[in-house]
């Protein structure tokens with residue numbers, strides 16, 4: 001013991017220096033940044049994330065699917081003031097599949113179901129701010145129920161830059177339908193749209209948003225170029241063309257604040273990381 005004490009006394013300066021060195025090494029290695037993994041660039045060209053907004057009704061019924069016209073106008077005004085340009089589904093398709101350039105701040109504004117208020121309320125507001133929209137219609141509902149579009153209204157919207165696309169024939173959830181029913185829904189709505197509007201309809205939105213890979217294959221077989229889900233995210237060039245992401249805009253206690261949060265922050269969140277499936 002005595003010997004040990006003397007040993008310590010004799011070499012304490014060396015021991016102290018040794019301990020200090022160890023502490024120093026520990027500090028330096030902690031502050032030293034780890035080598036950053038090189039980000040892999042999957043596609044050349046435009047790698048932006050594009051937001052696809054998903055509306056349903058634009059009226060004052062306080063239904064959760066309804067945005068009040070005044071709120072809708074504030075949202076369109078905000079988009080215009082911030083330099084957004086509305087695009088068509090065809091432009092989005094070209095961007096995802098071939099990297100075709102899009103205008104600055106592109107946004108695809110979509111509506112599901114084909115409610116008459118899309119024509120009477122949303123359309124005049126969008127026209128005022130220089131935007132076009134895409135309406136996914138349930139083809140057997142037009143000219144049948146008063147709260148849905150008429151074919152004449154659909155034609156007028158098409159003639160003014162809007163895109164009328166398929167939301168199937170009867171709005172049956174595809175995950176609850178047989179293959180034969182799914183094919184019927186897809187082909188019948190496509191044929192009706194061709195007959196009524198004189199154009200090939202290439203895009204479909206899954207009713208209630210439900211789909212799976214098998215259903216996506218049936219959509220492809222039926223001659224559609226792309227399909228839209230309600231998977232909450234932005235679209236980029238890694239997106240599955242038969243499972244395109246959208247951002248729903250609903251009536252909430254704070255509709256416009258929620259709208260701004262989605263528009264401004266979602267691209268930042270999704271830019272770096274969420275793996276697309």
Ligand SMILES: [Zn+2]
Nearest residue numbers: 112113207208
């Ligand atoms: Zn729907």
